[in-house]
Amino acid sequence: MSAQSQVCDFPIEELLDFVFEGNFEGRYLCVLHNGMIDDSADRNREKVVISAALIGNAGEWQKLRGAWRERLNQDELAYFKSSHCRTLNGQFHKFRSDPQGRDKADHIAEDLDAIIKGSETLGIACIIPVPLWKRLQADPQYAPVVTHDPYMWAVQTVWMLCAETMLKMGRGHVITFAHDDSSNFEFMRGLYKLFKKRNPKYGRVLAEFIPLDDKTNPPIQAADVAASVTQQLAVEWIDEPLAPELKLKRLEENMYQIARWDERFARAALDESLAFRFATAKDNGGT
Numbered sequence: 001m002s003a004q005s006q007v008c009d010f011p012i013e014e015l016l017d018f019v020f021e022g023n024f025e026g027r028y029l030c031v032l033h034n035g036m037i038d039d040s041a042d043r044n045r046e047k048v049v050i051s052a053a054l055i056g057n058a059g060e061w062q063k064l065r066g067a068w069r070e071r072l073n074q075d076e077l078a079y080f081k082s083s084h085c086r087t088l089n090g091q092f093h094k095f096r097s098d099p100q101g102r103d104k105a106d107h108i109a110e111d112l113d114a115i116i117k118g119s120e121t122l123g124i125a126c127i128i129p130v131p132l133w134k135r136l137q138a139d140p141q142y143a144p145v146v147t148h149d150p151y152m153w154a155v156q157t158v159w160m161l162c163a164e165t166m167l168k169m170g171r172g173h174v175i176t177f178a179h180d181d182s183s184n185f186e187f188m189r190g191l192y193k194l195f196k197k198r199n200p201k202y203g204r205v206l207a208e209f210i211p212l213d214d215k216t217n218p219p220i221q222a223a224d225v226a227a228s229v230t231q232q233l234a235v236e237w238i239d240e241p242l243a244p245e246l247k248l249k250r251l252e253e254n255m256y257q258i259a260r261w262d263e264r265f266a267r268a269a270l271d272e273s274l275a276f277r278f279a280t281a282k283d284n285g286g287t
Contacts, residue, residue, distance in 0.1 A: 032207070033057055033175040035162050036219040039151050040082070040227035041130075048234045049128045051154035052227035052255070053162055054219070055175065056121035061219050064119045068218035071111050075104070079215045082228035085109050112225050121222075123255040124165065125230045126157035128266075129238065136266055145273040153269065155188070156195050157259050163202035165257070174205050180220050181211035198276050229254055 037053040056064065072080060077091045084090035085105050095101030116123070133150040136142050147153070159177070166173045179188055192209040196202065214220040233250055252258055259265070 033173065034061060035175050035177045036223035037158065037177055037179050038223040038227040040231035042231065042235050046130055047238055048130060048231060049150045049154055050125060050227050050231045050234060051151060051158045052123065052125040052223060052230050053158050054121045054123055054223050054226050055162060060120045064115060064121060064222060065218045067115045068112065068222065071115065075108060080112060080221045082224050113229055116222050116226060123226050124158055124161045124257045125255050126154040126259045127234045128154050128261045132261060132263065132266060136270065142270045144277060145270055152191060159195055161257055161259060163205050166205035174207050176207035177209045178212045178220060180214040185211045
């Protein structure tokens with residue numbers, strides 16, 4: 001992201017109305033950053049679960065959107081989805097009859113990844129190893145707060161990192177998030193509101209959490225690519241114990257910031273969640 005972010009006194013096309021929850025001190029124009037967020041995992045969700053966000057201001061997203069659509073138009077694609085590219089389904093089904101179809105699909109994905117890397121957006125991601133999560137699920141101490149889906153914790157970690165990034169940028173920088181409008185979106189929005197309630201220090205930098213159609217919004221498609229690339233590199237990192245430093249370096253070069261859950265980080269996060277749960281129950285008259 002550029003050091004001199006544009007003052008956001010105009011909206012980008014699909015994000016017109018933002019509800020700023022929280023009390024922003026004073027009256028001043030804010031620098032509004034839009035975080036496009038998505039998830040990824042290996043085929044059977046046995047190794048890693050990923051949450052990734054791309055952050056950019058209006059001008060940065062406008063540039064990416066134009067380059068993205070121009071590249072898709074070269075191959076007459078209406079939209080991009082990593083899973084469809086991988087399996088040659090959806091928009092990529094037409095490549096099945098082409099002897100070079102696999103290579104062409106991979107080349108499109110590489111070009112789109114290059115567009116992201118060449119943009120001024122920031123990539124922020126969280127990696128949760130599934131074996132670690134299963135160990136925590138089996139621990140009776142954490143049963144009340146360990147969900148069946150580790151993505152719900154990965155995305156909260158990304159929200160935290162994004163909020164910390166806004167705070168580091170200084171007064172007036174705020175972020176609103178967009179997620180694809182999948183069936184679990186309302187649950188995700190409820191989780192976002194709970195996250196803000198539990199973390200009041202982030203209240204003044206976290207704005208709204210809204211749904212966007214991933215078939216019509218290149219920024220959401222870009223987040224899908226970022227999550228997919230991070231997932232592939234994370235699997236390589238886990239599968240190559242003899243060269244972890246090299247794999248880890250490749251992983252970190254692809255993102256501005258990456259949180260990798262380990263035993264210490266996981267237990268600290270879950271302990272904090274248990275403490276909040278206990279305090280809430282006590283405030284409500286429980287034991």
